[in-house]
Amino acid sequence: MSTLATLFASASLVVAAAVAAADEGGNHLKDGPEAATVRSACSVCHSTDYIEMNSPFLKRAGWEAEVGKMIKVMGATIPEADVPRIVDYLTRNYGVE
Numbered sequence: 001m002s003t004l005a006t007l008f009a010s011a012s013l014v015v016a017a018a019v020a021a022a023d024e025g026g027n028h029l030k031d032g033p034e035a036a037t038v039r040s041a042c043s044v045c046h047s048t049d050y051i052e053m054n055s056p057f058l059k060r061a062g063w064e065a066e067v068g069k070m071i072k073v074m075g076a077t078i079p080e081a082d083v084p085r086i087v088d089y090l091t092r093n094y095g096v097e
Contacts, residue, residue, distance in 0.1 A: 032089050034088065038090065042076075054066065059096055059097070067086055
């Protein structure tokens with residue numbers, strides 16, 4: 001096997017291992033009527049771990065800004081009709097008072 005083929009095979013194994021390690025099997029969103037909407041909207045681009053990581057800091061206005069940033073800056077394709085429901089869910093389940 002050539003050096004390039006060996007390097008490619010090694011890199012492929014590293015990528016496969018990283019994908020397997022990134023499995024979110026233990027990370028579940030809190031139950032709620034919009035959990036499925038939030039999961040489908042957010043996990044397209046990032047782990048739902050980010051929701052819990054931000055939860056100690058964000059009030060409703062913070063979650064509104066965060067969802068807005070995901071749409072306007074990061075290019076998330078979240079239907080406008082889903083935005084209030086996503087913000088409500090995040091505020092209720094992960095927001096601070």
